Amino acid sequence: MDLDGGNRRVFNRLGGPSAATQPDSSKNQKVCYHWRAGKCSRYPCPFLHRELPHPSGPTSAAANGPGAPKRFADDSGFSGPAPRRGPNFNNNHNNTWGRMGANKVVRKTEKVCNYWVQGNCNYGDRCKFLHSWSLGEGFTLLNHLDGHQKVVTGIALPAGMDKLYTGSKDETVRAWDTNTGQCMGVLNLGGEVGCMISEGPWLFVGIPNVVKAWNTQTNQELSLSGPVGQVYTMVVGNDLLFAGTQDGTILVWKFNAGTNSFEPAASLKGHTLAVVSLVVGANRLYSGSMDHSIKAWSLETLQCLQTLTEHTNVVMSLLCWEQFLLSCSLDQTIKVWVATENGNLEVTYTHNEEHGLLSLQGMHDSESKPVLLCACNDNSVRLYDLPSFSEKGKIFGKQEIRAIEVGPGGLFFTGDGTGFRVWKWGEPVPKP
Template sequence: MATRVVRRDAQRPSRTSLSWHRQTSVPSSGKVCSFWLAGKCTRNPCRFLHSEAALTTSYAASSNHSAPKQSHYSEGRVKKTQNKMCEYWVTGNCVHAENCKYLHSWSYGDELSMLTQLSGHKKAVTGITLPTGSDKLFSGSKDGTVRVWDCHTGQCTGIFDMGSAVGCLISEGAWVFVGIENAVKAVNIQTNADLTLTAPGGQVCTMSTTNEMLLAGVHDGSILAWTNSGTNSFEATASLKGHTGLVVSLVFGAGRLYSGSMDNTIRVWDLENMQCIHTLNKHSEVVMSLVCWDQYLLSCSLDQTLKIWAATKAGDLEVVYTQDEEHGILSLRGMPDAQGKPILLCSCNDNSVRLYELPSFTERGRVFTRQEVRTIEVGPGGLFFTGDGTGRVSVWRLSGDSSVLPAKSA
């Protein structure tokens, strides 16, 4: 890994800019200015109303009590909506304060809280990992850098320029693997071994490890495999062909490798003979993420469904449950809560991550980000990490006492 160290938020819109949006003449319309509600009106005077009192008057005078399209208000008394964050609060422009019916919080759920946000990446975060036995958190981004964060202080202790956009980032033991254009960078954080594994076919978009083997999904639809020789080196062993679109998700479980692709299919691979043994076609759009949990395979897609697969007596896989969402689903991860109950983290492209208790899919909470979350990592003590499109890594806690970010246990 090249070690060129780079040294370094866009300003948030100021709420003081709202102070000059005062009416200097009587409005010619009885309607409330929708741009004023969003903190964006630049007309002075404006022919629409600018005031909370006027807002109330406008509703009272309205025959159908309908709010402007950009208003947070609904008819009558304001009621809090418990599953959506106020988009204007995020930018510092919500004028409704405690009267806003949307959440002025980054999360909801009794056991859910944000610990901190780690800022520094200039573009979307595409990978987060906690290497075994380390007190460091690694994050990779489309800005072409990998950042190293101290788990106890939250400070960035190192920045490595990868030379091209980071498509994915994982770790196995002491090895950290970074997927970039036409290559995988492999670094051993104990021995400082620094390797470059050639991966022709374009951007490496996803990786997985199993049985001393590293597998990488590439833009051209191939899956490349390397075997760890045990002497700080990896040997290319196979190239799995079959997908007709780029491979965006890989997971190993129950003795099989599962791959999801932009060709809308999931392929099941036998790694002993390196052959595809099943092709699953139940999704209608790109398969974004896969999770193996006990005897089940979980898959999600931009088709707004999450599917649970189970093996039949004949050895095939069939869908035993489909969870429909209102938005496309981007990423899945599993973790236990403090009582050991299985919790599924489900990132959707409405800039939120839902926490579902399985198998009932009861929603336990939701976290919100400025842009969509493409990567989720799970840590010890109820911790989990999200990386969003703004380049921010957020640290969350579902349960447990985690005033600092401890090292991942072996």
């Protein structure tokens, strides 16, 4: 291996004195494309981190004549390899950092400033990164409540209660006072919470091999056995409780008012892998699975009516909105389905994202316009106007946002790695 020769070649590319004597010096002395774009991360970089000087002699006039590209000399005088920088530093020496006029506006990147999160960003309003957990107008952050040790997988607001409940992979359920934001209690379940929903006074929590049910008014507690593996998703429809499980089965219970208990009603089989999303609409149950398919079931007969196979990865979430079914997947698409004359569903629109999709939720903003909330696996939630899918805003998290829930009065909630945030549509709340 020619180590010395290799070092000479790199040295010449960085503008060493022998470069001019090399026959191929014009090929070696190239300005780094990535450095010009302000994002070179190579160390050492084999190309120049400075602009080439103007040529001298009789050729300079031709080089700078009409039609010749304009070059701007680097005022730093730096010609060596770029030093390592922190994640919030731009390696472009022609940037405007430190030379920003007071009347100039900094163009923000769609990334939350790491130093701001830690409370020690020195750039203030001049920082190119966001000092906010959101982008967009019309909604504002009211509160951020931490307490869980792992990702929040469920948020529920039982009817008639002044408490909000969150479940997490840290195997706990926490109760929060909606007036003060204080944690009122922690319940250890001994298993990761895969999902959580509420229906009337009942709170349902899915953990491995069982569904826990609590009546928040009477404090009655029930354990619904039958699931095999983790319970990933639940929904209530036609007075039935449905639970999607790890083995691909959808278990069904019916509430018996006489005995004040839930009795097994059916077991729906058809998916070959875990069922991770359920929704009820138009007298049908829709199920999304890790087998990449969506199945439509009759709520009356509990028979499978149709299997949809247009997704190419896990169908993470389903949403019924008016006459449409919306589905999102790790295949980076949101699909909008509509029923044809024969009652079967067909894709009428596909929205493409740059990242895998985790969860869908719908609500109306302060002007009663429909908005789609869509969690992506890049630690963000996209907000889209419907039906145009024009972007309305973004919400950012420290980790993946797996739970989104809608509350009364324009409130909505997003849960990420340690807790959840409370948002509200309307005018921003003035800071004290």
